[in-house]
Amino acid sequence: MRYAAGLRSRLTLGIPAGLALLLLVVPLVALLTRADWARVPADLATPTVLPALRLSLLTTSTTAVLCLLLGTPLAWFLARSDHAATRWVRALLTVPLVLPPVVGGVALLMAWGRLGLIGQHLSPFGVQITFTTVAVVLAETFVAMPFYVLAVEGAMRGLDPRLESVARTLGASDLRYLRTVALPLVLPGVASGLALAWARALGEFGATLTFAGSYPGRTQTAPLAVYALLEQDPAVAISVSIVLLVVSVLVLALLRGRWLR
Amino acid sequence: MRRRGRGASSAAYGLVVLALAACGTTPAPAGDHVTVLAAASLTEAFEQLATDFEATHPGTSVEVSFGSSATLVQQVNQGAPAEVIALAGESAAKPLDRAAVKASTTFATNVLEIAVPPDNPAGVASIDDLDRPGLKVVLCAPSVPCGQAADATFASAGVSPSVVSREVDVKATLSKVRLGEADAAVVYHSDVVAAGDVVRGVAIPAAVNTTLRYPIITLSDDPTARSFVEFVVSDRGAATLRSLGFGTP
Amino acid sequence: MRGGLAAHVRLTRGSLDLDVELAAEPGEVVGVLGPNGGGKTTTVLALAGVVPNAAGRLRVGGESWDEPGTARPPEQRHVGLMLADPLLFPNLRALDNVAFGLRSRGVGRAAARERALAELARVGLGDQADARPRELSSGQAARVALARALAPDPALLLLDEPLSALDPDTRARTRSDLAHRLADYDGTTVLVTHDPLDALTLADRLVFIEAGRVTQAGTPGEVLREPRSPYAATVVGLNLYAAEGDTRGHATTDTGTVLVTTNPTAGPVWVAFSPSAVSLHRRPPEGSPRNSWELRITDITLHGQSARVGLAGPIRLTAEVTLESIAALGLRVGLPVWAAVKATEVRTYPR
DSSP: OHHHHHHHHHHHHHHHHHHHHHHHHHHHHHHHHHOOGGGHHHHHTSTTHHHHHHHHHHHHHHHHHHIIIIIHHHHHHHHHOOOHHHHHHHHHHHHHHHSOHHHHHHHHHHHHSTTSTTHHHHGGGTOOOTTSHHHHHHHHHHHHHHHHHHHHHHHHHTSOHHHHHHHHHTTOOHHHHIIIIIHHHTHHHHHHHHHHHHHHHHHOOHHHHHHHOOOTTTTOOHHHHHHHHHHHOHHHHHHHHHHHHHHHHHHHHHIIIIIIO | OHHHHHHHHHHHHHHHHHHHHHHHOOOOOOTTEEEEEEEGGGHHHHHHHHHHHHHHSTTOEEEEEEEOHHHHHHHHHTTOOOSEEEOSSSGGGTTSOGGGOSEEEEEEEEEEEEEEOTTOTTOOOSGGGGGOTTOOEEEEOTTSHHHHHHHHHHHHHTOOOOEEEEESSHHHHHHHHHTTSOSEEEEEHHHHHHHGGGSEEEEOOTTTOOEEEEEEEEOSOOHHHHHHHHHHHSHHHHHHHHHTTOBOO | OOOOEEEEEEEEETTEEEEEEEEEOTTOEEEEEOOTTSSHHHHHHHHHTSSOOTTOEEEETTEEEEETTEEOOGGGSOEEEEOSSOOOOTTSOHHHHHHHHHHHTTOOHHHHHHHHHHHHHHTTOGGGTTOOGGGSOHHHHHHHHHHHHHTTOOSEEEEESTTTTSOHHHHHHHHHHHHHHHHTOOSEEEEEOSOHHHHHHHOSEEEEEETTEEEEEEOHHHHHHSOOSHHHHHHHTOEEEEEEEOTTSEEEETTSOEEEOSBOOOEEEEEEEOGGGEEEESSOOOSSOOEEEEEEEEEEEEETTEEEEEEESSSOEEEEEEHHHHHHHTOOTTOEEEEEEOGGGOEEEEO
């Protein structure tokens, strides 16, 4: 009796679990099996794809650097503060995580567009952000930074606050403590945060398309190229998709193997 | 208690399965229902035509889905359930699976026009102005008809515009001007008409302009689908199209 | 050469209302004792500047570190802080941990290295300079933490239960290392501890903090002779009662027990006698003892060759007896016994 009941409950859980797995895995397997691996290298060298990959590499790396330079101090303040406002800031930070990317793009337009909150003050100087590579970086940073900040903040909250007290009695400024003790100790968190943010930036599509437009070599990143190619030359689109998939899996493997465990 | 719990969970699975099944099934091709795919540039025209058709053919319903012609053709080739497809230009129909086509006829024509913001901050007065450096010109992607037509027009005018973006379809292209981000966009005359006051049109001379001939293609033998196509090419349909900036054959 | 410590710590933190004054000469070690939650650690953290000393003052070495409204942050005080947990920076080698304070204060790399190495050698760890904190034993880590706190030569050294996390063997050795090192140190040391042995062997002066107030301050000798709170009496191992004395040799405790003494003091008094002055009997004692009560044994703990017997009844007291008498009298928890103290062993002093 007991055994039968166990089997039934195992099935009750096992069938939906298997379905969930299928839903996630089948599209990836389909993509891999549809790919013509032999033509991938040649496809990547085509005049549409190469600039897109180069642009993606450039913008995602810039985004990662921005996360590091700007996101780390933000994570630092969030991790140290117990102020009520901190909770609101953190909640605000998670908004871009769940926002539909197109909405993010519209929001970016409202801020940085020619008539936007900030953009209107830039236009008189002949500066326009939209349709530039800068816009791509802004869009990618908008969606990727929260991943980075939350990862690093989590790591920093794991630090013993007494370490900082000791460091301060030893004459260390905030900056010195951050540089010599806190950052080295949260390096795994920084690295996984960077990898997550980078991967998210690489996949950014909706906000970029809405805010930065799509022009080869300037704002057409790899995902935008995939979308454009799907109508012109689906086989090449599949090849680029394969590359993006492999890179994402590599990042994940790196995270798993090295830092997440 | 346990029995009830189990009952509830299997009911939940039942619901999920039903929902999945519903997602997968298309509404049965009832004789009085037509699914139409139409190019983005036809948005206003086909919304009007569908309403008029339903009003004059009681008991019918028309469902129109809009997108770039290239995307729509892809969807039909992938098996999208549609009885009628209307495309921006004959070249857009070329990749369409021949076997699916029951009948095809030209129902409208369209020409390109330059759309600028109402205050025209860049002072665009003709197609020749579009190669000014620093100007922000937005075109449709080269994969869609309005993009190909724009490329052809610029080639015959001998102008190399300062393009900042190539958008997925004509509506996205126009929206960049409506948002004030671009100084000019090359779209269809019908789009400028449909947009009303929010943009201004700058005509492109017929000598260099590209005229697109819009085919409407029947993909089914369904009588309601046929009668919808007949309605579109009728005098009343043609009047609606002309009022929205299209030419008629 | 330096000025000493003059501190008034006044703050509230949670349910703790702290109001404590501390003073010490340069080179002195102040032992701070008291029950948990009484405010010892908070006092130390306020001296370090880590916890705001809301209404207090602090002068060290002739400089004002803290006045109401103008408090120096920890990094601008010249303190060394060492806690029970050594809290070494796990990513830095022992040498870099010790050099950390010097580098923070602008000492050059080479000079800081040299000083740190010398500091490590003084705590007997010259050969562990390149060790990572996780490679050190608990005793070694504690000594590195001490070297790190002392390397920048602070004017005030704060040690919060520095030995409490160590096992007994290591603790004994580290205590003697600490004693040696403190002997060479000319700044003021505040040593928070639970351990009477730490207090009596390391401190020049003792301060008892209970429920946010100083209950007694004095030299170890004074405290040993005349503890002034039940907690202090426990630390020095005396039986102590608050009582009202008269001139004829009687002292009546708060619970109404009358003790007879040969050195009477009139008025509010502390009454003290040593556990070793208590004798235990199975029958009512005969002869001279004037103080005798029938009590019940509540607990028995062994200390080497002697045992401490906790007793309760009309009066609570601790008796110290030999292991032989435990066996001979058949003492066990719950047994009623007679306890007797000679009047000559009972001392009284004003409260």
